[in-house]
Amino acid sequence: xxxxxxxxxxxxxxxxxxxxxxxxxxxxxxxxxxxxxxxxxxxxxxxxxxxxxxxxxxxxxxxxxxxxxxxxxxxxxxxxxxxxxxxxxxxxxxxxxxxxxxxxxxxxxxxxxxxxxxxxxxxxxxxxxxxxxxxxxxxxxxxxxxxxxxxxxxxxxxxxxxxxxxxxxxxxxxxxxxxxxxxxxxxxxxxxxxxxxxxxxxxxxxxxxxxxxxxxxxxxxxxxxxxxxxxxxxxxxxxxxxxxxxxxxxxxxxxxxxxxxxxxxxxxxxxxxxxxxxxxxxxxxxxxxxxxxxxxxxxxxxxxxxxxxxxxxxxxxxxxxxxxxxxxxxxxxxxxxxxxxxxxxxxxxxxxxxxxxxxxxxxxxxxxxxxxxxxxxxxxxxxxxxxxxxxxxxxxxxxxxxxxxxxxxxxxxxxxxxxxxxxxxxxxxxxxxxxxxxxxxxxxxxxxxxxxxxxxxxxxxxxxxxxxxxxxxxxxxxxxxxxxxxxxxxxxxxxxxxxxxxxxxxxxxxxxxxxxxxxxxxxxxxxxxxxxxxxxxxxxxxxxxxxxxxxxxxxxxxxxxxxxxxxxxxxxxxxxxxxxxxxxxxxxxxxxxxxxxxxxxxxxxxxxxxxxxxxxxxxxxxxxxxxxxxxxxxxxxxxxxxxxxxxxxxxxxxxxxxxxxxxxxxxxxxxxxxxxxxxxxxxxxxxxxxxxxxxxxxxxxxxxxxxxxxxxxxxxxxxxxxxxxxxxxxxxxxxxxxxxxxxxxxxxxxxxxxxxxxxxxxxxxxxxxxxxxxxxxxxxxxxxxxxxxxxxxxxxxxxxxxxxxxxxxxxxxxxx
Amino acid sequence: xxxxxxxxxxxxxxxxxxxxxxxxxxxxxxxxxxxxxxxxxxxxxxxxxxxxxxxxxxxxxxxxxxxxxxxxxxxxxxxxxxxxxxxxxxxxxxxxxxxxxxxxxxxxxxxxxxxxx
Numbered sequence: 001x002x003x004x005x006x007x008x009x010x011x012x013x014x015x016x017x018x019x020x021x022x023x024x025x026x027x028x029x030x031x032x033x034x035x036x037x038x039x040x041x042x043x044x045x046x047x048x049x050x051x052x053x054x055x056x057x058x059x060x061x062x063x064x065x066x067x068x069x070x071x072x073x074x075x076x077x078x079x080x081x082x083x084x085x086x087x088x089x090x091x092x093x094x095x096x097x098x099x100x101x102x103x104x105x106x107x108x109x110x111x112x113x114x115x116x117x118x119x120x121x122x123x124x125x126x127x128x129x130x131x132x133x134x135x136x137x138x139x140x141x142x143x144x145x146x147x148x149x150x151x152x153x154x155x156x157x158x159x160x161x162x163x164x165x166x167x168x169x170x171x172x173x174x175x176x177x178x179x180x181x182x183x184x185x186x187x188x189x190x191x192x193x194x195x196x197x198x199x200x201x202x203x204x205x206x207x208x209x210x211x212x213x214x215x216x217x218x219x220x221x222x223x224x225x226x227x228x229x230x231x232x233x234x235x236x237x238x239x240x241x242x243x244x245x246x247x248x249x250x251x252x253x254x255x256x257x258x259x260x261x262x263x264x265x266x267x268x269x270x271x272x273x274x275x276x277x278x279x280x281x282x283x284x285x286x287x288x289x290x291x292x293x294x295x296x297x298x299x300x301x302x303x304x305x306x307x308x309x310x311x312x313x314x315x316x317x318x319x320x321x322x323x324x325x326x327x328x329x330x331x332x333x334x335x336x337x338x339x340x341x342x343x344x345x346x347x348x349x350x351x352x353x354x355x356x357x358x359x360x361x362x363x364x365x366x367x368x369x370x371x372x373x374x375x376x377x378x379x380x381x382x383x384x385x386x387x388x389x390x391x392x393x394x395x396x397x398x399x400x401x402x403x404x405x406x407x408x409x410x411x412x413x414x415x416x417x418x419x420x421x422x423x424x425x426x427x428x429x430x431x432x433x434x435x436x437x438x439x440x441x442x443x444x445x446x447x448x449x450x451x452x453x454x455x456x457x458x459x460x461x462x463x464x465x466x467x468x469x470x471x472x473x474x475x476x477x478x479x480x481x482x483x484x485x486x487x488x489x490x491x492x493x494x495x496x497x498x499x500x501x502x503x504x505x506x507x508x509x510x511x512x513x514x515x516x517x518x519x520x521x522x523x524x525x526x527x528x529x530x531x532x533x534x535x536x537x538x539x540x541x542x543x544x545x546x547x548x549x550x551x552x553x554x555x556x557x558x559x560x561x562x563x564x565x566x567x568x569x570x571x572x573x574x575x576x577x578x579x580x581x582x583x584x585x586x587x588x589x590x591x592x593x594x595x596x597x598x599x600x601x602x603x604x605x606x607x608x609x610x611x612x613x614x615x616x617x618x619x620x621x622x623x624x625x626x627x628x629x630x631x632x633x634x635x636x637x638x639x640x641x642x643x644x645x646x647x648x649x650x651x652x653x654x655x656x657x658x659x660x661x662x663x664x665x666x667x668x669x670x671x672x673x674x675x676x677x678x679x680x681x682x683x684x685x686x687x688x689x690x691x692x693x694x695x696x697x698x699x700x701x702x703x704x705x706x707x708x709x710x711x712x713x714x715x716x717x718x719x720x721x722x723x724x725x726x727x728x729x730x731x732x733x734x735x736x737x738x739x740x741x742x743x744x745x746x747x748x749x750x751x752x753x754x755x756x757x758x759x760x761x762x763x764x765x766x767x768x769x770x771x772x773x774x775x776x777x778x779x780x781x782x783x784x785x786x787x788x789x790x791x792x793x794x795x796x797x798x799x800x801x802x803x804x805x806x807x808x809x810x811x812x813x814x815x816x
Numbered sequence: 817x818x819x820x821x822x823x824x825x826x827x828x829x830x831x832x833x834x835x836x837x838x839x840x841x842x843x844x845x846x847x848x849x850x851x852x853x854x855x856x857x858x859x860x861x862x863x864x865x866x867x868x869x870x871x872x873x874x875x876x877x878x879x880x881x882x883x884x885x886x887x888x889x890x891x892x893x894x895x896x897x898x899x900x901x902x903x904x905x906x907x908x909x910x911x912x913x914x915x916x917x918x919x920x921x922x923x924x925x926x927x928x929x930x931x932x933x
Contacts, residue, residue, distance in 0.1 A: 521888075808848070
């Protein structure tokens with residue numbers, strides 16, 4: 001049988017889902033070519049907001065990577081749009097001039113953002129919020145700082161505002177109506193939302209009609225109807241979307257607001273199907289993902305010759321702004337014959353509104369407490385007669401009728417067609433079937449097989465309860481290891497939330513993330529201190545009391561309570577003057593032991609705490625600074641003599657070691673970082689068991705990392721080979737920054753590499769040049785304020801209380 | 817800041833300095849001829865005093881991280897209750913508690929039991 005030729009125009013989420021169904025049902029039915037105007041693979045568009053806020057990366061939101069298309073023999077043409085369809089000849093013409101024939105055509109052109117026809121709308125710096133290009137423009141603008149104006153206070157506008165704020169911009173939201181999200185929320189609830197948005201430092205101006213966008217060569221601000229002007233370096237238009245039906249219309253297909261389709265998702269031409277945001281079905285256009293997925297399923301059935309029926313969707317939506325819970329489902333517009341039930345709890349910031357028509361629930365809006373969202377949504381979809389429940393309905397399933405079920409039982413009691421994952425349109429029955437038929441036993445497996453909870457993740461608890469309900473005790477939730485007993489959150493979660501919620505102090509983290517202890521413990525406080533220091537360089541004030549003693553007094557405590565002192569010797573080099581100063585200090589302070597360390601430095605052991613500042617003062621006068629031999633930070637850079645002296649040396653390994661140490665000293669990292677630079681593969685500096693190592697060769701510098709020679713012994717992994725010293729230093733700094741940002745507190749580089757994989761790290765610090773540059777920039781930014789010698793600070797009197805007793809008592813004989 | 821308070825040892829209560837001399841969630845050492853005393857200031861501003869020796873291997877508790885009404889010894893991470901001196905968790909032992917009170921922002925220690933060992 002010859003395969004039919006299917007051409008897909010557009011590669012958004014709807015198109016991707018149609019392909020999934022096709023290849024699941026009949027992998028050999030079609031020869032598929034996909035034209036994607038965006039130069040990318042298929043990604044999860046509803047997750048743009050977490051990308052903007054920095055909570056997720058592009059890689060996290062990919063749905064199908066290049067390999068997925070290759071495996072299925074799909075030709076994916078990126079960055080090329082379809083310009084015209086000729087239905088007579090059954091061909092399409094692409095913007096690159098090529099012409100392609102089809103047996104079936106699938107139009108999935110999505111929607112376009114609405115652009116308000118204002119003066120200045122085309123200025124550079126005016127963006128919409130629709131695809132990854134927009135997000136990249138917004139992040140680039142945010143990196144330059146300044147103020148962003150977001151026009152539109154709906155879901156999209158508020159998510160954009162929160163994301164830009166998280167990226168460090170000042171943000172003003174302009175909203176035409178008197179209150180935010182007026183379609184979903186009544187004025188009082190709109191006010192609650194506005195207050196929550198403002199509490200994040202975002203300015204909200206309602207009843208704001210934009211008159212013009214100002215600027216000559218690029219955007220400089222906006223002017224409102226009342227004459228007010230707001231300066232801005234970025235203007236985001238987020239006022240809505242419009243089905244993109246230009247191609248269909250030009251092809252002579254029936255269109256109205258969108259491309260008209262029947263219940264089988266067929267357009268007026270039986271060989272042309274359409275799905276997604278570009279279509280109009282039974283008078284409705286959709287901009288949410290769940291309906292798109294329902295359409296995709298029916299379209300796939302139609303393409304395979306077994307037409308299904310799509311009858312329209314009841315939709316539910318959530319505001320994806322971390323820390324603000326807003327859920328709405330169904331239809332909540334005022335209309336004749338509709339009644340409302342409203343519950344407000346101002347103190348808790350909770351608002352719930354149910355819209356009833358006859359004895360049925362037709363809409364629900366929940367703010368502040370959205371736990372019952374799924375239950376209400378299910379009632380809206382099923383059209384349950386609620387007359388018996390009405391009095392207690394708003395209190396949710398726990399109080400309505402005689403079903404105070406435990407949460408697992410409540411999930412078990414849901415009907416099979418109850419939607420669990422709104423993002424991916426997965427119902428309960430499909431998950432349970434997958435668990436039993438395929439023998440799934442973990443959340444990850446359910447995600448792989450059904451996609452449930454694989455997108456925004458907000459239904460994860462529901463999916464876990466389904467696993468529990470289906471497997472009973474056989475299911476042990478693979479819980480994230482909490483940071484410590486003070487919280488249930490894991491390290492990664494805490495870090496993500498520090499960024500997302502802009503938390504800038506340890507008390508703020510503990511308050512916002514609901515720490516279970518009043519002020520943490522000796523495990524979480526140093527970790528939080530590091531995460532905050534890493535995230536807000538120059539801004540966060542190091543909390544000395546959350547530092548382990550060695551990092552607080554910048555020396556290593558010994559078993560008898562004395563300290564050891566190790567000054568830096570750059571790359572293991574020293575001078576007669578330095579050695580003389582060390583000898584003098586040892587004499588003057590009667591330091592009992594002087595030892596050469598494994599990192600090519602000299603350790604003065606047995607120094608009394610009170611003597612530390614004076615010892616440092618003497619060493620400082622000879623030009624020496626702290627060697628940070630105590631730090632979760634850069635320690636030593638061990639070198640061999642290299643080409644300067646050694647007859648085998650291929651490069652100046654000593655010089656490179658000194659440069660690396662000068663560039664990187666003072667940086668704090670999740671755990672200690674030790675470097676080694678060897679001048680030839682004989683490897684006298686033992687670079688191949690270091691956290692980061694360099695082995696010089698004739699052709700350049702082989703960069704190694706993730707070695708260990710402590711409790712575990714592990715050879716390094718080769719990161720890459722570079723030709724120049726400058727590039728070598730650059731990559732090592734980028735690598736260190738990635739580790740600083742991703743490593744969990746106390747996790748050494750080799751463990752981090754083991755967890756996230758060497759390949760991922762290589763792709764980010766070697767292959768992805770812009771990403772490397774960005775990492776390098778962040779490292780340098782952090783170093784700008786980090787390279788302060790802590791010894792010199794303390795010689796000048798900083799933290800003086802550390803080094804003297806509070807009092808001395810009992811010099812005389814005791815009376816007794 | 818180094819105070820030598822002579823001739824007061826016979827009294828029950830000896831002033832050793834101001835509350836504000838001690839960092840919040842931190843500690844200072846008071847030296848006495850019978851050994852060092854660690855004086856702690858918790859996040860809620862409560863003041864505690866213990867002999868500055870961990871019951872495990874004699875580590876200086878004054879150098880540990882103070883959290884809640886506990887301190888974690890800097891040598892081997894034993895957690896000691898500032899209220900009772902007892903070791904928390906699976907380990908056993910007790911650091912000697914020294915009587916302490918605050919009057920008008922001044923910390924006073926009861927040194928009368930210090931020599932009893």
